Amino acid sequence: MSDTILWYATRGAGVVSLxxxxxxxxxxxxxxxxxxxxxxxxxxTTGLHRNLALATLxxxxxxxxxxxxxxxxxxxxxxxxxxxxxxxxxxxxxxxVVAIYLLLAIxxxxxxxxxxxxxxxxxxxxxxxxxxxxAVIHSIGTGTDPRFAWMLAIEAxxxxxxxxxxxxxxxxxxxxAWRRLPAASxxxxxxx
Amino acid sequence: xxxxxRAAGAESLTAHLHxxxxxxxxxxxxxxxxxxxxxxxxxxxxxFPVGRKWRAVAERAxxxxxxxxxxxxxxxxxxxxxxxxxxxxxLVIDGALLAARAVGASDIIFYVGAEHRTxxxxxxxxxxxxxxxxxxxxxxxxxxxxxxxxxxxxxVHYVNAGDxxxxxxxxxxxxxxxxxxxxxxxxxxxxxxxxxxARRGHAWYQxxxxxxxxxxxxxxxxxxxxxxxxxxxxxxATLSDAAAAAGGLRGDVRAVxxxxxxxxxxxxxxxxGLPLDAPSMRARGLALGCGVVHFLPSDTCGVEATxxxxxxxxxxxxxxxxxxxxxxxxxxxxxxRLAAQxxxxxxxxxxxxxxxxxxxxxxxxxxxxxxxxxxxxxQVFADxxxxxxxxxxxxxxxxxxxxxx
Amino acid sequence: xxxxxxxxxxxxxGHGLCxxxxxxxxxxxxxxxxxxxxxxxxxxxxxxxxxxxxxCPVLALRLARIATLAAR
Numbered sequence: 125m126s127d128t129i130l131w132y133a134t135r136g137a138g139v140v141s142l143x144x145x146x147x148x149x150x151x152x153x154x155x156x157x158x159x160x161x162x163x164x165x166x167x168x169t170t171g172l173h174r175n176l177a178l179a180t181l182x183x184x185x186x187x188x189x190x191x192x193x194x195x196x197x198x199x200x201x202x203x204x205x206x207x208x209x210x211x212x213x214x215x216x217x218x219x220x221v222v223a224i225y226l227l228l229a230i231x232x233x234x235x236x237x238x239x240x241x242x243x244x245x246x247x248x249x250x251x252x253x254x255x256x257x258x259a260v261i262h263s264i265g266t267g268t269d270p271r272f273a274w275m276l277a278i279e280a281x282x283x284x285x286x287x288x289x290x291x292x293x294x295x296x297x298x299x300x301a302w303r304r305l306p307a308a309s310x311x312x313x314x315x316x
Numbered sequence: 317x318x319x320x321x322r323a324a325g326a327e328s329l330t331a332h333l334h335x336x337x338x339x340x341x342x343x344x345x346x347x348x349x350x351x352x353x354x355x356x357x358x359x360x361x362x363x364f365p366v367g368r369k370w371r372a373v374a375e376r377a378x379x380x381x382x383x384x385x386x387x388x389x390x391x392x393x394x395x396x397x398x399x400x401x402x403x404x405x406x407l408v409i410d411g412a413l414l415a416a417r418a419v420g421a422s423d424i425i426f427y428v429g430a431e432h433r434t435x436x437x438x439x440x441x442x443x444x445x446x447x448x449x450x451x452x453x454x455x456x457x458x459x460x461x462x463x464x465x466x467x468x469x470x471x472v473h474y475v476n477a478g479d480x481x482x483x484x485x486x487x488x489x490x491x492x493x494x495x496x497x498x499x500x501x502x503x504x505x506x507x508x509x510x511x512x513x514a515r516r517g518h519a520w521y522q523x524x525x526x527x528x529x530x531x532x533x534x535x536x537x538x539x540x541x542x543x544x545x546x547x548x549x550x551x552x553a554t555l556s557d558a559a560a561a562a563g564g565l566r567g568d569v570r571a572v573x574x575x576x577x578x579x580x581x582x583x584x585x586x587x588x589g590l591p592l593d594a595p596s597m598r599a600r601g602l603a604l605g606c607g608v609v610h611f612l613p614s615d616t617c618g619v620e621a622t623x624x625x626x627x628x629x630x631x632x633x634x635x636x637x638x639x640x641x642x643x644x645x646x647x648x649x650x651x652x653r654l655a656a657q658x659x660x661x662x663x664x665x666x667x668x669x670x671x672x673x674x675x676x677x678x679x680x681x682x683x684x685x686x687x688x689x690x691x692x693x694x695q696v697f698a699d700x701x702x703x704x705x706x707x708x709x710x711x712x713x714x715x716x717x718x719x720x721x
Numbered sequence: 722x723x724x725x726x727x728x729x730x731x732x733x734x735g736h737g738l739c740x741x742x743x744x745x746x747x748x749x750x751x752x753x754x755x756x757x758x759x760x761x762x763x764x765x766x767x768x769x770x771x772x773x774x775x776x777c778p779v780l781a782l783r784l785a786r787i788a789t790l791a792a793r
Contacts, residue, residue, distance in 0.1 A: 155778065158736060165741045167776055242732070242780055300734050302641055484729050637730040642752040673750050679730045 130194040137187035139278060142263050144180040145227075146282040148173055149256050153289040158299060177231060184224065216265025219258050226255035256286065317548050319508055319534055321403045326438035329445040332406035339410055340514045347418040348374060351510050354518035355530050359396075360386055360466070360503035361578055361606045363594040366510060369500065370418050373490045376498040377420035384475070384494060385412045387428045387435065387504040388459035388466030391576040392628070393608045396534035397504050399546040401428065401435035404508065405442035411507025413450065414514050419500050423453050426504075427471050430458035463577070463632035467680050468501040470634070481634040482680035503606075505534055526552030529593035533604075537562040539611035540569045551593040555584075558592060558609050571612045571696050575605025577625050578685035580692030581618070584611070603688070617711035618697035619704050622690070623648070623655035629686045639677035643670050644686050651690075654704040664705045668694065723761035724784050726770055732781040739773040739782055746770060 151173040160166050191197055192204050199217075203210035207225075208218030233240050233248045240248075264279060321327065327335075342350065352367030373381055385408065389397040401408055412424045428436050436456065443451055457475055459465050465480035472493040474480040493499025509531070513521050521531050529552025538544045542563030549558060555572065559565050572584050574597070582590070582602055590597065594604040612621055630644035647670050650663040667690065674687035694701060703710045726746060735753035745766045746758045762770050762784065774782045 166736065166738045167741045170738060170776055170778065237780060303635060484731050638733065638735045638752055638754040639730070639750060642754070643750070646751070670751070673756060677730065677754070677756070 130190045131196060133190040134187055134194060134197075137183045137190065138263060139275070141180050141183040141187055142259065142282055143278065144176050144183060145256060145259060146286060148177045148180060149252060150285050150289045151176065152252065153293050157293060157296060174234075177234075180227075181231065184227075188224070213266050216262055220262035220266065223255050223259040223262055226251050226258070230255065318512055318532060319400055319404060319407070319505065319548050320546055326402060326441060327404050327406060329406055329442065332404070332410075336407075336512075336515055339413065339511075342414075342514060344374065344418045344420065347414055347514055350513055350518045351418070354513045354521040356506065356509055356513060356521065357531075357594050358503055359505035359509070359533060359606065360468075360501075361391075361576070363598075363604065366502065366506050369490065369502070370415065373419040373421075373498050373500045376491060379420045379422065380497050381416075381419045381421035382494040382497050382499045383412050383416045383419065383421045383424045384468075384471055384489075384499055384501045385415075385424065385426045385504050385507055386466060386468070386471060386501055387426060387432070387439075388471065389429050389432065389606075390459075390461075390463045390466040390632075391578065391606050391608060392463075393536060393538055393573070393576050393610050394606045395536045396546045396607055398429065398432040398435040400505055400508055400534065401432075402438045405435075405438045406445075407508045407511050408439070408504045409442055409446065409450075409454075410514075411502075411504070411509070411511035412454070414511055415500055415502060415507055416453075419498075421500065423494075424455075425475060425494065426454065426456045427459050427466075427475070428456055429461065429466075431461055463629070464634050464680065464682055467682070469680065471501055472499055481636055482682075484679045509533075525550050525593070526554075527591050527596075528552065529591055529596060531593075533593075533607060535592070535607040535609050537609045537611075539572075540566045540613040541611055542566055549592065552591045552596070554588070555590045555592060555609070556588050559611065565611060566613070568614050569611045570614055571618055573608065573610040573612065575603040576608035576610075577629055577689060578681075579603045579605040579608065580688050581612075581622075581696040582692070583696050615711065617655070617700060617709055618693065619651070619700045619709070620655040620711075622693040622697065623651040625689060626651045626686065629682070629689070633682060634680070637678040637683075639674060640683040643674050643677075643683060646670055647686070647690060654701065657704055657707045657709060659705055659707070664701055723787060724767060724770075725760075725787050726757055726762055726774075727783050727785050728755060728757060729781045729783075732779050734779050734781075736778050738776045738778065742773040742776055743769040747773065 151169055155166070155169045155173055158166065159169070188204050192199050192201055197212060199210055199212060203217065204221065207221040208214050210217045229248055230251060233245050237245050260279070260283060267275065348367055348370050351370060352365070354367070356366045357363045358366050358369070387397045387401050387408075412426070415421070416424050426439055428439060436458070439456060443454060443456070459471065460474065460480045462480065464470050464482060465474065467482045468489050469485060470480050470482045472489045473483050475494050489499040489501050491498060493501070509521070524530065524532050531551045532548060533551050535547050535549055535558055536545070537547055537558055541559060544562060547558065547561045549561065569584050571581050572587065574580060574582055580602060587602070590600065590602070592604060597604050612618060626644070626648040630648040633640045633644055635641050647667055650659070650667050653659045654663055671687045671690040674683040677683060700710050733754065737749050737753050737755070739755055740747040740749045743766055746762065747755045750756055770784055774784055
């Protein structure tokens with residue numbers, strides 16, 4: 125009986141994490157696009173982005189711990205820490221571990237932004253575009269049992285919203301394009 | 317004349333030593349004291365006391381400082397630095413060597429505008445005449461063309477990384493500059509004057525000047541005068557003296573640009589007796605800057621001239637800071653529309669508002685200079701601007717104005 | 722002793738979150754770039770100023786402790 129609860133907890137926390145993570149990614153893009161309305165200021169987007177990311181970590185912790193301690197899955201801590209070391213669904217589960225590490229790197233560099241500096245922070249933050257797809261693939265690959273329609277709907281919704289947000293960003297004009305225009309006068313040899 | 321010569325061609329080392337004697341052997345402390353006591357103010361545009369700057373660098377140097385002799389002269393209306401380097405390169409070199417001794421610098425860089433070929437050649441030739449020891453610790457770096465490349469942090473940035481754009485401060489060059497070392501960035505005219513003060517003593521410099529002003533300096537006089545060019549004056553000489561030195565005004569003139577694009581317009585009639593020295597001018601809200609005196613011909617519309625200058629300044633932005641890029645471009649656009657007598661409603665108000673928001677909002681003082689120029693134009697050409705907003709140019713319709721005595 | 726809001730004008734990309742979080746001290750010009758009220762940060766808004774510093778996406782703002790108010 126307790127096994128079933130752990131199992132539901134693992135899957136439930138996993139789904140919640142995916143939805144939250146999707147929200148984080150979309151909000152990150154909304155922030156970069158500088159979108160706002162009279163009742164939705166910029167700091168709301170960035171504040172939610174941050175808070176949802178931290179909430180995601182909480183649910184991921186539940187997801188991982190319940191999965192590991194669940195006697196039914198026979199996963200040891202090793203499987204959770206070393207990617208592709210589990211006997212159960214090695215590839216798909218391993219991808220989940222990879223995604224966790226990427227996410228941790230992104231979160232840590234963000235929390236300690238002041239010390240890492242802007243370039244390092246930015247470089248790591250762009251790993252989001254690797255981390256999120258890996259998390260989605262993990263979720264689809266380790267998804268067990270009959271594929272419930274609601275589960276498929278959730279996954280489709282997550283993928284759809286990120287694709288839409290990315291398309292929006294890719295097609296919109298850059299806010300800082302003016303920086304890349306060369307200054308009027310000829311410059312020195314090393315810089316043009 | 318000390319700083320420029322009537323004869324063409326560069327002064328050789330022999331002639332230089334014959335005229336002025338050997339370089340003084342004063343040690344660092346004494347050199348700084350002489351320059352401080354003379355009250356010499358910098359000639360790059362900011363007018364900062366030279367001795368105080370040397371002391372600030374010397375305090376941080378520990379023997380490894382750098383002297384950057386700034387001869388970039390990006391100001392289009394200024395010709396004094398290249399004239400000085402062309403005519404008296406050894407005086408400039410002396411100044412740099414003495415400054416290096418004073419601040420404890422092991423290396424000297426001459427930062428000369430890439431397109432100022434005569435000055436560059438004269439400086440190279442002069443360095444070739446010097447000892448191996450001097451040649452070993454000096455080099456010439458060609459400054460890229462452009463208005464901001466002569467700004468002190470831009471000069472340091474270019475030497476360090478090949479990028480002639482100003483950087484955010486702190487740290488300022490006197491703290492950390494070329495190669496991370498304390499760097500004295502000093503205009504070549506300031507260095508030449510320091511070289512003279514070191515030889516003749518601060519009392520000599522203090523003995524020159526008219527009225528309450530002290531010392532001598534170079535002006536570039538241009539525009540509606542008969543003999544435009546670089547003229548040496550005693551500081552404190554008036555605007556009318558400067559006009560006379562340049563062969564007198566051509567036609568009747570209403571306005572004069574003082575200090576360059578980085579300076580401002582002044583009404584000629586009001587300022588005819590203006591003493592040309594930094595403190596007196598600052599007291600009247602004007603600036604000596606780099607010594608540009610440009611008389612606007614009476615048949616040139618002040619709005620049109622201002623539009624040309626603002627367009628130039630906007631094009632010279634280093635494009636690093638939003639307020640400068642967008643602000644200057646917007647002001648230039650609106651001023652152009654006004655100059656063409658086809659303004660949008662509210663253009664004049666917008667110009668006033670935007671130029672009020674420029675000062676202090678860039679990483680360097682480029683937007684500040686543009687704002688000052690715009691404010692002075694709005695004051696001196698107030699009637700013209702108002703006329704243009706009503707699509708009427710006063711210069712075309714009222715060419716005859718009271719001639720200045 | 723007091724605290725002053727300082728901005729790196731080159732880093733600033735005109736995101737504008739700072740003006741949302743501490744409008745007492747920061748307003749935006751026509752192009753979305755901050756205009757900062759000069760002077761010490763009043764104690765009543767120091768906390769909001771700190772939040773603005775933290776929220777800037779490009780880390781262009783900082784709160785600096787200064788002994789005297791120096792001209793720029």
